[in-house]
Amino acid sequence: MKPLKIKVKQLGRQEYLPIWQAMQDYTKQRDENSSDELWVVEHPPVFTLGRNAKQEHILDAGNIPVIPIDRGGQVTYHGPGQLVIYLLIDLKRRQLGVRKLVTHIEDSLIAFLASHNIIANSDPKAPGVYVDRKKIAALGLRISRGCSTHGLSLNVDMDLSVFKRINPCGYADLEVTQCKDIGITLSLGKVAEELIQKLITFFPQAEDV
DSSP states (O other): OOOEEEEEEEEEOOOHHHHEEEEHHHHHOOOOOOEEEEEEOOOOEEEEEETTTOOBSSOTTTTSSSEOOSSSSSSEEEEETEEEEEOBHHHHHHTOOOOHHHHHHHHHHHHHTTTOOOOOOTTTTTTTTTTEEEEEEEEEEETTEEEEEEEEEOOSSOHHHHHGOOOOOGOOOBBOOTGGGGOOOOOOOHHHHHHHHHHHTTTSSSOOO
């Protein structure tokens, strides 16, 4: 059987809504021959609300847009200096369950941090990755037609004060951290390169486009 490749697309900095729409369109139009893809992107400031999110978890949106979306989870923040990777994966074709995909994403993030001598962990009660009980990476997925959209966000070098304007992922007083503050001073692009290599070890092959 020919290995199922993954395309890695570097999208740069993009507004949230067009990328979200593109993910939906790709998933609706894809068939058994469509490639699985990782979309690497950075967003201008935006708060997103998952399907079950409660409005009270937004404490002070100010002038930052608030967008209700179709992923699971509560409220999160995307902004400059944060790495976002969307995973457009045909789970049915790869015979993957959602829990296994989530675990792989978390393990990939933990392995990336470990490669820089940082001990991190996941929490089965609150998906994501934590360093010293501070959240450094968030996860949110949607499964439609057996395929995943959305993915992960990793705080690299950003203004963390914005997280004080929400209850991150629905947890009051949850502290956040970022790569820069724990001694990883790589550029966003270099972090993306290293994390993608961790992510694709789970899959047969990847190709850049």
